[in-house]
Amino acid sequence: MQVQWKRRSLNMRIYDLTRSLEPGMGVYPGDPEVRFHVHTDYPEHGFRVTELRLGTHTGTHMDAPAHFLPGEAGVDGLALAALAGPARVLDAEDLAPVIGAGERVLVRSGWGRRWGANDYFTGFPALPEGMVRAALAGPAALIGLETPSLHPDGDEDHRLHRRLLGAGIVIVENLAGLEELPERVWLAALPLPLRGLDGAPCRVVAVDAGEGRKANTD
Numbered sequence: 001m002q003v004q005w006k007r008r009s010l011n012m013r014i015y016d017l018t019r020s021l022e023p024g025m026g027v028y029p030g031d032p033e034v035r036f037h038v039h040t041d042y043p044e045h046g047f048r049v050t051e052l053r054l055g056t057h058t059g060t061h062m063d064a065p066a067h068f069l070p071g072e073a074g075v076d077g078l079a080l081a082a083l084a085g086p087a088r089v090l091d092a093e094d095l096a097p098v099i100g101a102g103e104r105v106l107v108r109s110g111w112g113r114r115w116g117a118n119d120y121f122t123g124f125p126a127l128p129e130g131m132v133r134a135a136l137a138g139p140a141a142l143i144g145l146e147t148p149s150l151h152p153d154g155d156e157d158h159r160l161h162r163r164l165l166g167a168g169i170v171i172v173e174n175l176a177g178l179e180e181l182p183e184r185v186w187l188a189a190l191p192l193p194l195r196g197l198d199g200a201p202c203r204v205v206a207v208d209a210g211e212g213r214k215a216n217t218d
Helices: 005-013 131-138 154-164
Strands: 015-016 035-040 049-053 061-063 084-091 104-108 142-145 170-173 184-191 199-208
Touching: 005 170, 061 104, 061 184, 104 184, 142 184
Parallel strands: 084 104, 104 142, 142 170
Antiparallel strands: 015 199, 035 049, 061 170, 061 199, 084 184, 184 199
């Protein structure tokens, strides 16, 4: 497909909201550790191939309905239309936001700056109930978080996942750099299409084309 760029796109800024994956990085308690193993190397074969071992919810990742809902869609079954398009950045302090049908929202809590801290995976703030209700009322297409999950309490975390995933809302967790974003961006959150699996690491980028104060429409 040929893409025609308008002149104003030359001034766009692209933000990478993704955590790098590497051995020894922090993972959610109980999840598999990240391991890189050199499978073939230059001296013997003239090229390198590396074996990766990691969980489906490592680093910046996407939750599919199959994460909590047996028999529901895996990450490869998510609609691409939900994963790319205009998005709005909301502050977690906004306890009564309005979220439109099909909207993509990124929730800025400041927790991303604590990446690497001892309590990053255990002391994070819960997604406010007002934000949950607004996302369900839309319903939103996608909600992205700086935190490693929706709630630090396991039982409540499971309940919230079932509510949002059951409403068809894609969840992205462990985002980085939201504090740098304008209110409105163009978002792409693309996971590996792991057939039938419950989630996948993804590369998430946001584009600011200098239109942050204009209406956000598809």
